[in-house]
Amino acid sequence: MKLGRWPLVVACTSLGLFGGIVASQRLTGQPAVPQLNPVMPGRDWQSFAPVVKRVLPGVVCIEGQGRAKHTAGEDTDPGFGSGVIIDPSGVILTNNHVVSDLDVVEVTLTDGRKFTASDIRHDPKTDIALIKLEVKDALPVLEFGDSDAMEVGDRVLAVGAPFGLTGSVTSGIVSAKSRNNLKLNVFEDFIQTDAAMNPGNSGGALVNLEGKVIGLTAAIKTRTGGFQGVGLAVSSNLAKKVGDDLLKNGGVKRSYFGVAARDLDNDAVRKSGVRNGAGAVVTKVGEDSPAAKAGVQPGDVITKVNGKPVRDAYELMKTTGALPVGQMVDVLLWRSGKFYIGKVRVEETKSMGRPDAPAAAPEPPPAPLPSNTTTGAVGLSVSDLTADTIKQQKLPKEVKGVVIARVAPNSFAEKSGLASGTVVLKVDKTAVTSAQMFEQALRQAEAERGALLQVMKPNGDVDFVVLRLK
Numbered sequence: 001m002k003l004g005r006w007p008l009v010v011a012c013t014s015l016g017l018f019g020g021i022v023a024s025q026r027l028t029g030q031p032a033v034p035q036l037n038p039v040m041p042g043r044d045w046q047s048f049a050p051v052v053k054r055v056l057p058g059v060v061c062i063e064g065q066g067r068a069k070h071t072a073g074e075d076t077d078p079g080f081g082s083g084v085i086i087d088p089s090g091v092i093l094t095n096n097h098v099v100s101d102l103d104v105v106e107v108t109l110t111d112g113r114k115f116t117a118s119d120i121r122h123d124p125k126t127d128i129a130l131i132k133l134e135v136k137d138a139l140p141v142l143e144f145g146d147s148d149a150m151e152v153g154d155r156v157l158a159v160g161a162p163f164g165l166t167g168s169v170t171s172g173i174v175s176a177k178s179r180n181n182l183k184l185n186v187f188e189d190f191i192q193t194d195a196a197m198n199p200g201n202s203g204g205a206l207v208n209l210e211g212k213v214i215g216l217t218a219a220i221k222t223r224t225g226g227f228q229g230v231g232l233a234v235s236s237n238l239a240k241k242v243g244d245d246l247l248k249n250g251g252v253k254r255s256y257f258g259v260a261a262r263d264l265d266n267d268a269v270r271k272s273g274v275r276n277g278a279g280a281v282v283t284k285v286g287e288d289s290p291a292a293k294a295g296v297q298p299g300d301v302i303t304k305v306n307g308k309p310v311r312d313a314y315e316l317m318k319t320t321g322a323l324p325v326g327q328m329v330d331v332l333l334w335r336s337g338k339f340y341i342g343k344v345r346v347e348e349t350k351s352m353g354r355p356d357a358p359a360a361a362p363e364p365p366p367a368p369l370p371s372n373t374t375t376g377a378v379g380l381s382v383s384d385l386t387a388d389t390i391k392q393q394k395l396p397k398e399v400k401g402v403v404i405a406r407v408a409p410n411s412f413a414e415k416s417g418l419a420s421g422t423v424v425l426k427v428d429k430t431a432v433t434s435a436q437m438f439e440q441a442l443r444q445a446e447a448e449r450g451a452l453l454q455v456m457k458p459n460g461d462v463d464f465v466v467l468r469l470k
Contacts, residue, residue, distance in 0.1 A: 002097050002127070002184065002219045003081075003202040051157065052169075054211035056110055058085045058142035059159050062094055062131070062203060065104040065116065082160050082204035083107065083131065084213055085141050086243060090115070090133030093243045094203030095218050095234070096122050099129050107133060121246040125186035127218055128239055130246040142205060145212030147191060147235035150174050155209055156193055158217050158231065160201030170196040172231075179232060180314045184219055187321065190232040191215045197231040206233040215239070241322070254349040255327075257320040258289020259296060260461065261313040279303040279334060280313040283461035294342040296333065298462030299425070299454045303339075304332035320346070336429045378442070378469060379411020380404055380418060382435045393421060399456060401425040402438045412468040418455070425462070426454040445469060 063080040081098035085091070092107060099105060099120050107115045119132035133139075150156075154174045162168055172195030179190035193206060197220050206215035215233025222228045245252040261280040279301040285292045296302075302310050306329045310316045323329060323346045331342045382402040383389070389403055390396075401423045407413045424432060427441035428451055445451035451467045 001222055001225070002095070003197060003199050003217070048157065048171075048209070051207065051209060051211045055142060055157075055159060055205065055207055057140035059083075059110065059205060060085060060092060061108040061161070062092070062098060063106045063108070064099070064102045065106055080161075081200065081202040082217075084203070084205045084216065085139050086144070086240075087247070088138035088141055090135040090139055091243075091247060092131040092133065093216065093239060094129050094131065095216060096124050096127045096129040097218075098203045099131070100124065105131060107131065109139070121250055123242050123246060123252045125252070126188075126238060126242050127185045127234060128216070128242040128246070130243055132247075142207075143212050144236045144240045145208050145210065145214040147177075147189075147214045147237045150177065150191065150208065150214050152176060156191075156195055156214065157207050157209075158193065158195035158197055158201065158204060158233075159207065160197065160204035160217055162196070162198035162200045172196070175230070178235075180318075182221075182232070184232075187238070187317070189235045189238045189318065190218070191235050193231045193233065194229050195231055196227050198227050201231075212236075213239075253325060254321055255323045255325050255346040256290060256349040257323075257344065257346060258286035258291040259302075259316075260284040261302065261316050262463065263312045264301065264464070265466075278309060278311045280310055280316040281462075281464055283463055290344045290347050291331075291342075294331065294344040296331065296342050296344070297335070298456070299335070299464070300340075301334040302331055303334055304330075306330055336426075378413050378467060379408035380413035381406040382424065382438055384434050385423060393423075393458065395423065395456070396460070399423060399425070400431065400433050401456070402432055402435050416465050416467045418453075418465060418467070419458075421458040423456040424453050425456060426452075428452050429454075442467075442469070 060083045061080055062083045081094060083092040083094035083098075086093050100122065102120065104116060104118050105120065107117060109115075115133045115135065117131050117133050121130045121132070123129065152174050156172060156174055158170045158172065160168060172193045174191060175194050176192040179192050180188040182188055182190065191206065191214065193215075195206070197217050201217045204217045205213045206217050208214050214236045216236075216239050217231065217233045219232045220227055221230040221232070242252055259282045261282050264279055264281050282291075282296060282298050282300045282302060285296055285298055302316055304310055305316070305319045305323075308319060310319060325346055325348045328343055328345045331344050333340045333342055381404070383405045385395075385399070385401055385403050390399065393403065404413075404418055404420055404422045404424065406420055407418055424438060426432065427438060428445055430441055432438040432441055442451055450469055453465045453467050454462065455465055456462050
């Protein structure tokens with residue numbers, strides 16, 4: 001749940017705070033284990049007033065003045081949020097959802113000065129926006145900290161105006177790092193904290209005890225609509241990079257690698273033999289993309305980019321997305337039991353079309369496929385991949401394999417996620433080009449461990465599936 005703008009007209013966000021002491025207590029009473037000392041703030045941090053004095057001048061209120069960018073003819077009451085001054089010339093960073101439908105905003109500093117701004121730059125994919133003020137005198141700024149250097153358990157302060165209550169600061173700790181796949185933004189790198197956040201906190205600062213910004217407070221996870229101990233802040237390293245691009249270019253230039261990928265599940269890791277059990281399996285390679293030009297293929301497992309380990313699909317997206325456009329990078333690939341190095345020259349992201357374009361009407365399901373052979377033990381029937389089948393299934397012309405004609409209900413095949421229309425390309429790294437070869441490969445597979453199938457799904461994605469045999 002994004003925190004949004006709070007629809008009240010209020011004064012600028014200010015700061016008040018509290019700290020806490022976390023103590024540990026022995027439960028067993030056994031003398032063999034030494035007791036840990038309580039975790040105590042240092043003497044200088046029994047009050048956080050020094051942090052407040054540094055942070056407060058760099059926090060601003062952002063109030064909407066109009067919504068011309070919203071639906072034509074529709075007029076609704078503007079709201080407000082918070083922002084962080086990052087450059088003395090009047091550059092402010094906030095959440096995109098605070099200003100996404102506004103054409104003019106009023107920015108109020110803690111000393112009462114007010115500025116009207118219409119230079120608003122957006123990056124919806126990360127929920128970051130930049131506001132450029134016209135100022136005569138230099139403004140106080142907040143310095144970015146290194147969000148990657150923060151550790152779980154580090155104390156933080158969240159600065160904002162929940163429910164329009166100015167002078168609100170909550171304290172907490174870093175609960176987790178690098179939260180992603182939350183489906184809030186296209187690109188996600190959140191710091192999780194238990195510092196309380198509510199509507200009106202959006203665009204505020206999450207700061208460490210040095211007063212450096214390590215995140216922009218953005219959202220909460222909740223089942224009640226109110227705060228339940230899980231707050232999310234866009235990491236400062238991501239926010240800073242996006243802010244720099246918005247300031248210099250007016251938009252974000254992202255590198256284009258040209259693959260879609262997913263995580264390897266544990267069964268596929270064990271069967272594929274990928275070292276260290278880490279990597280991202282390539283499910284699709286864009287036509288004429290940098291990856292395609294370098295020879296990357298669907299089914300490859302990317303384990304490193306420029307020597308940096310890739311643990312999963314998100315880390316692959318994060319790593320490749322941060323590469324400079326035009327850079328040549330080494331990509332370590334695991335393919336059919338061997339490592340290969342591909343050299344990819346990163347290009348600038350191409351437009352993928354309007355995200356709000358209407359979805360195409362669903363096509364009728366294909367006619368049932370003929371079956372050449374039935375593997376009753378696992379519950380699937382396959383047929384040779386003919387030119388007619390390739391045309392009917394709208395598959396790439398060069399694809400070779402066998403197509404699954406039917407899957408029996410409650411069978412090993414169904415439980416493995418296999419479905420009619422899926423093309424089996426390989427069984428345990430051996431290419432299969434006929435139903436007879438497929439049946440033979442299954443007989444040779446280790447029954448205890450199952451068979452590792454490389455498949456092409458009806459949507460064109462290539463994936464690995466472990467088919468249980470007993």
